[in-house]
C-alpha cells in the first residue's frame with residue numbers, strides 16, 4: 324500500500340522523483356507555483372507554459388514538465404483546481420488522483436505534493452481530501468488476475484510549511500481511515516457473487532465485531548427471521564438456494580452523547596430480477612446490488628479508529644433474488660413484519676421489500692434518525708446520471724446535515740420530493756400497497772414512497788445510490804471502474820460532524 328508521509332519543508336527541498344503543485348485558476352499567474360519551487364525549477368515550468376500555452380482555467384487541467392534532470396526531481400506536475408467560486412473538495416481529490424496516476428505511469432518511486440492553502444476549506448479537510456485522492460486512486464481489484472498491477476510508487480509526501488504538525492497529522496489520519504473504509508466497501512462490491520453471498524456478509528460482520536472493542540453483532544438466520552415475521556424480506560429470498568441472513572451491528576461509543584443512528588444497506592448479493600427476469604445486459608453488474616450493505620460494513624470497519632460519540636446501528640437484510648420453482652410470483656400477496664400486505668407486481672422491485680422489514684426493525688430501536696442506502700431504481704440513473712445519488716427524506720434537519728456532509732466528502736446527492744399525491748401510484752386493488760408504481764413515471768419517487776410507508780413517523784432519509792455505486796467508465800481520477808464504495812465518506816463525514 325502507498326505510504327503517505329509529511330515533511331515540513333518547501334517542495335523544492337524534498338528529494339523526490341515527482342513534484343506536484345495545485346493552483347486555483349484565478350491564481351494562474353502561478354503565484355502558488357512560484358512560492359513552492361526554486362529558481363531552477365520555476366524556469367523550467369515557465370518555459371513549458373510558454374511552449375504549451377497552459378492556462379489552467381478548468382479544474383483538472385494539467386501540465387507535466389519532464390526531464391528536470393539538473394535537479395533530483397525528474398518531473399513537475401501542475402494541476403488546476405478550477406475557479407475559487409466553484410471550488411469543492413472533489414477537485415482536490417481529482418488533482419491528487421491525477422497526480423498518482425501520472426507518477427505511476429512514469430514509474431516514479433515517490434512523489435511530493437504541496438498542500439494548498441484555500442480560503443474555502445480548512446487545512447485539516449484539505450489535507451484529508453488530498454490523502455483520500457491519492458489512496459482512492461491507488462486502489463485496484465486484481466485478486467483474480469495473474470498479472471497483478473505492480474506499482475513502483477511506494478511513498479507520497481505531503482509538504483506543508485504553513486500548517487502545524489498536529490493539523491497535518493490529523494488530516495492524513497482521517498484521509499487514511501476514510502479511504503480504508505471506502506476501499507473495504509469496494510472490495511465487497513467487486514467480489515464475484517458466487518463467492519460473496521448472504522453468509523459471506525454475515526461472516527464479515529462477525530469479523531468486524533471480533534476485531535473491535537465497541538462493536539457487537541447479532542446475526543438472524545432463516546428461522547429467526549421467520550419468527551420476527553419478516554415476510555417481505557423472506558419472499559425475496561424464496562427463489563434462492565442460499566440462506567438469507569439479517570445482520571445487525573451495534574457500535575456502543577466509549578464516550579456517548581446519547582444520539583442514536585440506524586444505517587440500513589440494501590444487501591441483495593445478486594439481483595437476477597427473479598421471475599421478472601432481467602435481460603442479460605441489465606444483469607451484468609448485479610453483484611453490485613449489495614453496495615448499500617457494503618457501504619455500511621465499510622463504515623463499521625473503521626468506527627473503532629474514529630470513535631464517534633453516537634450509538635450506531637447497522638442493518639443488512641442480506642439475500643439473493645433468483646428465479647426458481649419456489650420463487651415469489653407476480654400476483655403473490657405477502658405480509659411484512661408491520662402487518663402490511665404487499666401485492667407483488669414485479670419481482671425485480673425486490674430491494675424495497677427487504678428494506679420494508681429492515682425499516683420496521685429500525686423503527687423499534689427508537690433512533691434519532693434512520694438512513695438507508697440502496698441501489699434501488701434504474702430510474703435514479705435516468706434522473707441524475709452516474710455521479711449523483713437521489714436523496715428523499717421526511718426530516719429537513721437530517722436533509723441539511725446530509726447536504727453538508729455531501730459538500731465536504733465530495734459525494735454528490737440531490738433531493739427528490741415525496742409527494743402525498745403520488746401515493747396513488749402504489750395503491751393496490753387487492754392489498755394495502757403494491758411494490759411498483761406507474762410505468763415510466765417517477766420510479767425513484769414511488770420506491771421512496773413505498774419505503775416511507777414502513778418508516779411511519781421516524782426521522783429518515785433514503786439515498787438511492789443506483790447510479791454512483793458502480794463506475795463503468797473511468798472519468799474521475801480517484802474512482803477506478805467497478806464498485807465505487809459510494810456513501811462511505813458521506814456517512815463517515817455525517818457521523819463525525
Ligand code: BES
Pocket residue numbers: 594596612669671672673674698699700701702759760766789790
Ligand atoms: N437493483 C435494481 C436497480 C438497479 C438498476 C441498480 C440498475 C443499479 C443499476 C432494482 O432491484 C430493480 O431492478 N429495480 C427495478 C424496479 C422496477 C421493476 C419498478 C428497476 O429499476 O427497473
Ligand code: ZN
Pocket residue numbers: 594596644670671672673674
Ligand atoms: Zn431488482
Ligand code: ZN
Pocket residue numbers: 591594612671673674698699
Ligand atoms: Zn435490486
